[in-house]
Amino acid sequence: MHSKTFYSFLTVLAIVFTLAATASAAKKPSSSAKKNRYLLQYKFEMGEILRYRVEHSTNIRSTVESTSQQAESKSESIKAWKVTDVLPNGEMEFVHVVELVRMSNRVPNRATTKYDSERDKTPPPGFEQAARAVGVPLSLIRISPSGEIVKREEKHPQPPATDDMPITLQLPKKPLAVGQQWDATYDVTAERKSGAKLKVRTRRVCTLKQVKTGVATIFVEYQILTPVSAFTEAQLVERLSKGTVRFDIKRGRVISQKFKVDRRILGFAGGASSMHYRSHLEERILKPGEKLARKTKSQKRRKR
Numbered sequence: 001m002h003s004k005t006f007y008s009f010l011t012v013l014a015i016v017f018t019l020a021a022t023a024s025a026a027k028k029p030s031s032s033a034k035k036n037r038y039l040l041q042y043k044f045e046m047g048e049i050l051r052y053r054v055e056h057s058t059n060i061r062s063t064v065e066s067t068s069q070q071a072e073s074k075s076e077s078i079k080a081w082k083v084t085d086v087l088p089n090g091e092m093e094f095v096h097v098v099e100l101v102r103m104s105n106r107v108p109n110r111a112t113t114k115y116d117s118e119r120d121k122t123p124p125p126g127f128e129q130a131a132r133a134v135g136v137p138l139s140l141i142r143i144s145p146s147g148e149i150v151k152r153e154e155k156h157p158q159p160p161a162t163d164d165m166p167i168t169l170q171l172p173k174k175p176l177a178v179g180q181q182w183d184a185t186y187d188v189t190a191e192r193k194s195g196a197k198l199k200v201r202t203r204r205v206c207t208l209k210q211v212k213t214g215v216a217t218i219f220v221e222y223q224i225l226t227p228v229s230a231f232t233e234a235q236l237v238e239r240l241s242k243g244t245v246r247f248d249i250k251r252g253r254v255i256s257q258k259f260k261v262d263r264r265i266l267g268f269a270g271g272a273s274s275m276h277y278r279s280h281l282e283e284r285i286l287k288p289g290e291k292l293a294r295k296t297k298s299q300k301r302r303k304r
Contacts, residue, residue, distance in 0.1 A: 035177035037176060037177050038175055038177075038249060041145040042168070042171070043252025044083045044094065045086065046083055046085065049080055051079070051286040051290075052078070052079050053076075053077075053283065055281070057280050058073050059071075059072050060275065060277050064269050065273070071106065071108065072104075075104075077101040078099045078286070081094040082097060085142075091143065091144055092142065092143055092145075094140075094143075095140055097136065098133060098135070100118055100135075113126060133156055133158065136156055139158075139161075139167075140152070149166055162188070164222075169206070169247075179209075181205060181206060183205045185202070186204075187200070187202075188200045188201075190236060192229070192231070193229065193231045198228075200224060200226045200236065201225040202236070203225060204221070205221050207220075214250050215247065218244065219243075220245055220259070222239050222241050222242070223240075230266060230267040230268040231268055233268070234265050237261065237265060237275070237277045241260060241279070243257065243258045244258055245257040256285065257282070258280075259281045259282075260279065263278075
């Protein structure tokens with residue numbers, strides 16, 4: 001290569017490298033740049049009704065002294081939150097109603113029983129309490145923007161609510177970046193094998209996994225912190241869920257959630273005993289006018 005051409009080539013190459021380095025430096029984010037932070041808050045409007053389709057199933061198989069038994073339950077329902085008030089401080093008040101329910105239970109040595117609140121005028125034995133709770137106000141609840149229960153009035157007889165199983169997911173009061181966590185701890189009452197009461201420390205841990213198109217995906221896990229026996233763990237097993245919640249940041253509401261429990265407990269009723277507890281909960285917000293679909297006979301046959 002001619003020397004003049006060679007040096008011209010080096011000059012051009014130096015310019016190219018300089019431009020490339022400059023472009024690379026321009027594209028590289030500043031280390032001091034802050035991560036995007038998101039404030040998760042409930043935002044309801046006076047008079048609106050939030051309706052959710054809820055599916056819940058449990059399957060419990062237990063073995064005690066070489067005898068195994070299995071129990072199953074399934075339910076499909078529509079729950080509604082009817083917003084009655086929005087206060088100047090941002091607190092929201094709503095009435096919780098179950099508008100319809102379809103349930104089935106199967107326990108050992110008995111045929112499967114079913115109840116459909118839309119079709120059955122008289123509920124079969126065992127479903128009377130569920131039938132009385134359909135279509136009536138169950139609770140009047142006031143929450144803060146972070147989902148904390150400020151006030152709760154029971155309007156219909158029902159099992160008492162517990163602090164660790166709230167009707168709303170409690171959100172952080174400060175903005176969070178993706179990857180950050182928050183949690184809440186609880187003291188739950190259980191029993192020892194002797195019958196003595198025991199305080200068990202538990203917590204619910206939440207992680208902001210991602211934010212995409214305005215929807216936050218939150219991973220949630222319930223944990224037992226206190227060392228407990230298998231006998232005590234069996235009493236709390238239904239709480240030990242993990243799953244995801246999808247939260248619409250702009251509209252301020254949960255749009256869907258999925259949770260499951262899949263837990264084996266050995267020795268809950270003696271050395272040779274075991275329990276396998278499985279449950280699945282799925283919930284999603286309904287569009288205006290959307291109803292529960294009914295399975296056709298062919299769909300039921302395929303499921304079998």
